[in-house]
Amino acid sequence: MDDEELVERVAAGDVRAFSDLYDRHAQRIYAWSAHVLGPAQAEDAIQEIFLRLWQHAGQFNRGRGTFASWFTAVVRHHLIHELRRKGAQRRLDAAYEIADVLAALPSREPQPDEAATERETSAALARALRLLPEGQRQILVLAYFAGMSQSQIAEQLALPLGTVKKRIRLGMRKLRAALEPEARSLIEPAGESIREDRS
Amino acid sequence: MEHAELKERLEAYALGALEAQEAEAVAIHLLSCAECQAELNTYRRVADALPSALAAGSPLRVHPSLKRKVLAGLQSPTRTRRRFRAALWPAAAVLALLMFAGSAAWGLHTQQQLSRDELLRAEQLTKLQTTLDRDDQLRVLELLDSNARVKRGLKPVDPASPTFQHSYGKLWTRGDGDDVIVMVNLLPQPPPGQHYELIVTSDGRKIDAGTLKVDQDGFAMLLFKADRKGPTYTRATVTLSVTPILDWQQGSN
Numbered sequence: 001m002d003d004e005e006l007v008e009r010v011a012a013g014d015v016r017a018f019s020d021l022y023d024r025h026a027q028r029i030y031a032w033s034a035h036v037l038g039p040a041q042a043e044d045a046i047q048e049i050f051l052r053l054w055q056h057a058g059q060f061n062r063g064r065g066t067f068a069s070w071f072t073a074v075v076r077h078h079l080i081h082e083l084r085r086k087g088a089q090r091r092l093d094a095a096y097e098i099a100d101v102l103a104a105l106p107s108r109e110p111q112p113d114e115a116a117t118e119r120e121t122s123a124a125l126a127r128a129l130r131l132l133p134e135g136q137r138q139i140l141v142l143a144y145f146a147g148m149s150q151s152q153i154a155e156q157l158a159l160p161l162g163t164v165k166k167r168i169r170l171g172m173r174k175l176r177a178a179l180e181p182e183a184r185s186l187i188e189p190a191g192e193s194i195r196e197d198r199s
Numbered sequence: 200m201e202h203a204e205l206k207e208r209l210e211a212y213a214l215g216a217l218e219a220q221e222a223e224a225v226a227i228h229l230l231s232c233a234e235c236q237a238e239l240n241t242y243r244r245v246a247d248a249l250p251s252a253l254a255a256g257s258p259l260r261v262h263p264s265l266k267r268k269v270l271a272g273l274q275s276p277t278r279t280r281r282r283f284r285a286a287l288w289p290a291a292a293v294l295a296l297l298m299f300a301g302s303a304a305w306g307l308h309t310q311q312q313l314s315r316d317e318l319l320r321a322e323q324l325t326k327l328q329t330t331l332d333r334d335d336q337l338r339v340l341e342l343l344d345s346n347a348r349v350k351r352g353l354k355p356v357d358p359a360s361p362t363f364q365h366s367y368g369k370l371w372t373r374g375d376g377d378d379v380i381v382m383v384n385l386l387p388q389p390p391p392g393q394h395y396e397l398i399v400t401s402d403g404r405k406i407d408a409g410t411l412k413v414d415q416d417g418f419a420m421l422l423f424k425a426d427r428k429g430p431t432y433t434r435a436t437v438t439l440s441v442t443p444i445l446d447w448q449q450g451s452n
Contacts, residue, residue, distance in 0.1 A: 015273065022266055030261035031254035043265055050269045059415075072247050076215075098253055105256040125248055126255060143216035144249050150216050165211065172210035175245045 003067035004060075011058040018054055025068075026050075029075055035101065036079045036094045036145060037086070045082065049075055080147035092156065095146040099138045102129045121179055128178035136171035139164055202228070206235055213242035227344055335422055338378050347374035353383065353435060353445040362387060366417075368437060368445050370399075374429040378422065379408070383437055383445060385417045393440040397421055400434035411437065 001017075003024065009017035029049060033042035052074065060070050083091055105126040129137065142148045142156070150168065154161040205228045211217050212225045229236055342348055353368035368383035381397055389395055395411040406426075411419035437445040 015270070018273070019266075019270065022269060026261050026266065028250055028254040030265070031257040031259050032250045034259040035253060035257060039259060042259075043262075043268075046261070046265055047269050047272055051272050054273050069243065069247050072250060075250070101253055101256040105252060121248075122251070122255065125252055129252055140214065140249075143211070143214040144246060145253075147215065149218055150211055151218060153216070168214065168216060169207065169210045172213065172242055172245055175248075176241050179244055179248065180241070 004062045007057050007060050007067050010054065011060070021053070022050060025071065032075065033079060035098050036083050041082070045079065049078055083146065091146040091148070095142045098145050099141040102137060102141065103134065105130050124178040125175060128175050132171055132174060136167045139167045140171045143168065202232065202235070206238065209235060209239050210242050213239060213246045227340070230340060339380055339422060342371055342373050342376065342378050342380055345373045345375065348372070349374065351435060351447045353437060353447045356443045356446050363444050366445060370435045370447065372425065372430050372432070377425045377428050377430065379425050379430065380420065380422045381435070382418070382420045383411055386413045386419060387417065388413055389439055395419065395444070396438050398436045398438060399432045401430060401432050
């Protein structure tokens with residue numbers, strides 16, 4: 001049963017379906033929460049986020065996209081809001097910690113229930129993240145995980161705004177290429193087309 | 200801004216890294232540009248994949264006992280829900296704000312950062328499209344896209360109010376037309392028997408523009424016709440049973 005079917009059952013009060021969704025997504029959400037808020041607060045965040053899912057599953061509309069995309073948006077809003085309450089320094093610390101993890105992504109062991117295309121996509125994305133120039137990776141993380149705008153990033157890193165914009169464009173385009181099989185050759189062999197952005 | 204210029208912003212838009220005004224311009228452009236919508240979807244996939252990549256590389260593992268706590272929370276909904284609501288009210292406010300941010304323009308300085316998430320913005324755009332009929336959608340889009348549009352921000356009358364301190368609204372008019380739209384956000388449902396009204400003041404005369412029906416996200420939108428093209432309001436107020444809640448006065452912004 002796919003996520004979208006499960007969330008529809010959750011909306012009808014099906015605890016078993018909720019349990020299945022938890023099993024599928026808890027680790028991803030927990031790792032994200034723990035790096036952003038710290039392990040102690042991450043447990044509270046998980047409880048709050050999944051309780052919100054239980055209470056508002058009916059708001060999901062499969063016509064507007066996948067459950068994963070919808071739920072990711074819900075989680076991101078929660079975590080960024082919590083992170084902002086912790087102050088600027090924590091935002092930066094969290095972002096740098098996450099950037100370090102992404103820079104050292106291992107070659108993943110395939111999961112038993114993972115389709116071949118999914119495995120290839122994940123591996124390609126991990127490789128692309130590893131190979132991104134540090135400056136690009138850092139800026140993407142500050143934007144996505146720390147919720148900072150381009151101008152805030154430019155100010156924080158003492159970079160021209162144009163450089164930040166350019167690095168976001170380049171970084172996202174490289175990652176997109178990793179997710180698109182037909183464009184994957186652009187980033188393979190590894191590193192040849194992902195050169196350090198010196199702007 | 201032109202198509203090519205806006206297209207260059209899609210990567211940052213997908214990451215939620217644009218400033219509020221830039222995001223507004225992109226959001227409006229997306230409503231009528233299938234090419235950019237398709238392009239944006241590819242960048243959404245990238246953004247959505249980032250948390251999974253982090254989890255793949257993280258040594259942090261969720262403890263099995265946490266699932267029991269989560270499930271226990273479902274089985275004692277009264278107690279947990281009260282705690283949840285208290286704890287999550289700000290987060291719910293953020294969500295609602297973001298949804299509001301997607302539909303049009305939202306420049307309150309203190310909330311600019313909150314208006315940058317693209318995913319819910321896209322959801323809100325859909326909401327705009329499903330809330331209004333086709334003719335009204337066109338009226339709203341033409342107003343928001345008009346070079347002659349004028350925007351006013353409505354702020355809480357009592358900034359310290361625990362109920363309304365996060366609420367806000369926007370009112371748009373256009374100098375070359377008579378359509379007026381107001382959107383408000385982060386409003387709680389009115390008590391039974393009460394309702395929110397929009398009162399605008401023109402030429403010293405107060406006009407009841409209509410009732411604002413708040414949805415489950417705390418969002419409400421009202422589209423109405425002014426009595427002339429290019430209405431010149433001096434004040435706009437959202438009231439709850441005649442008590443002013445949100446207000447804008449000429450010269451305040």
